[in-house]
Amino acid sequence: MTQMSTHYPDATRIEPVNRHTLAIVVDNEPGVLARIAGLFSGRGYNIESLTVTETEHEAHISRITIVTTGTDSIIEQIKSQLERLVPVHRVVDLTITGDAVERELCLVKVVGKGDHRVEAMRLASAFGARTLDATLTSFVYELTGTTEEVERFIKLMTAVGLVEVSRTGVAAMARGADAMTF
């Protein structure tokens, strides 16, 4: 066959991977979480954190917050694919709308005696963690903060006897007067 003069564009560009926080408003009907989680696993997307609860009881509306990572085009696909699901009302990319507040809550159990115990108490107060339970050998602390703060807290507590962690995942909301409706 005749050789056409061609020029190939650059090989598929390696795009940077970014972290995005998505707020998804959905009908709280059976299986909706399975649909969303299944979409991520089925199409090979990442879930870093997922939080969900019904937020409008009358209307049976839930708000799901997902922290995910991907290239810009993958993030675009994730949003479009989510919007394609029938029970999904809307998807807002809080990372793009800019400067959202993000918080997560974690509970940590620390067990220890002597110096470790004292150090654990100091760290907790430095982070502003609340003491929810205490025994002679243990504490349960609650910390609310950004994911980074929570990570740092857990890392430090590990050195002084952390035995158990429970985290809620991220809840997020855009700053300012504009409200996200459904």
Next chain:
Amino acid sequence: MSETMTGAEMVIRALQDQGVEHIFGYPGGAVLPIYDALFHQDKVKHILVRHEQGAVHAAEGYARSSGKVGVVLVTSGPGATNAVTGLADAMMDSIPVVCITGQVPTHLIGSDAFQECDTVGITRHCTKHNYLVKSIEDLPRILHEAFYVASNGRPGPVVIDLPKDIQFKAGSYARPVNNQHKTYRPTVKGDMDKIRAAIELMANAKRPVFYTGGGVINSGPHAAALLRELVRLTGFPITSTLMGLGAYPASDPLFLGMLGMHGTYEANLAMHECDVMINIGARFDDRITGRLDAFSPYSKRIHVDIDPSSINKNVKVDIPIVGDCAHVLEDMVRLWRQTAPQQDMVALKEWMGKVEGWRARNCLAYRPSAETIKPQFAIQRLYELTKGRETYVTTEVGQHQMWAAQYFKFEDPNRWMTSGGLGTMGYGLPAAIGAQLANPKALVVDIAGEASILMNMQEMSTAVQYRLPVKIFILNNEYMGMVRQWQELLHGGRYSQSYSESLPDFVKLAEAYGGVGMRCDKPADLDAAITEMINIDRPVIFDCIVDKTENCFPMIPSGKAHNEMLLNDYLGETGTDIGSVIDEKGKMLV
């Protein structure tokens, strides 16, 4: 006005209220109440298939050839799992289907009851949406909503899983004033600024091409009419995907034939060399694009699609327009007329000259034979002898499918039904049954391969029972030809398991089913035999014995670009050693 009735009665009433005339199904324990309700009326006619996969494909053929929603009724467990392939097929090809599955009573769900399976779990990713009905109060809404969801936006299959106790329960039914979903509202109208930008890009195009797909068909005959108008106004050449054939008349000089892996030389080179690509209702499938990083390197791209997730999924576009094809085409036609743009006629003429040059290669030419029937020749004769009739064509999957797409010329939308996205062998016969039911006066032909047809052969019984005179035209090469072709090209001619050592006698088989069997193996006898087949008003299996080793060309090997097409060696373009054409990376692809 609400009435009290059982859940099973609601199902039938809702179907009547939706104007459903035919449903395809197969009974079983978990749907007996619905079959009982069916028994007491005659508005909704039930077509008893022989396998639930056949029911869904028949519903697809019915939907695609009529523009209506196809309806399926199957039992729980194996009934539902047998339907899965059909549902996945309808999902991939965006066909509106509502499938009602029986389920064990609600109090037994989760207990591994007899014929229980997690139908909504299993079908979650091969349906557009699905429902498990847990209370009789929800049933009327869900029944009607399912039709709305299946047919609005990008169409697709919807499953309603209905436990048996809900079928027995009494509740109140009222026909809803509107059956819209409470929140699902797909965008149908395109953004006018984007459409304006698209028209401007098109007006200044020097090497434009329309690339259209199944979305135009799904949007309805009006969309096809508008497409024709826009092509006429602009004078741009046009190519179509497998799924879009018929939206634009194949006989028109501006039509370049199908594009993609087995598309024409002119269509693929036009895609490669164009400066403006106008994609209407197609999704940049990998069978179309070939090697992505070499796909259409010089073009600015417009993409019209009702599904936002299709946009920028595989290929980045410059002007994305989310909307229904008919709506967007209407705006495009109006805007083009209003602006009456000054086109660069010199450049366009040069471009058409180039396109004609490619067309002159006559890429679909093949080595004729007086002894054996060439499969391409068989399709050409079938086309010529059915021309001018109202003909609907379905196919199975394989070489015969590609030859049908290449050599059968479709002039109208909704006449061509094939499994494009999923590539399901066994699609064609049940789809033909559905198409024949929707178009009782028309000629319906399933262009089949001898391997594929055996996958849903049992549906011949259905055709005979309902006196549906479908014609099964088998291009019998004794091979899974498409598999054999890839083994020849990629695996050193080691034909592992692709030869059919034992085939039924298709003539006797047809007779055993109560149909008519015919066989033809000489080119000279073919016309008379095809004419005879057409004139038989009963289901026919036509065993057309063709060249066993013919390959399907042109072909863009996996991992190659549009301009790296292989042509039939008859054209003196490729040597025999085409195995070396595909590199190791290409072999990884399918």
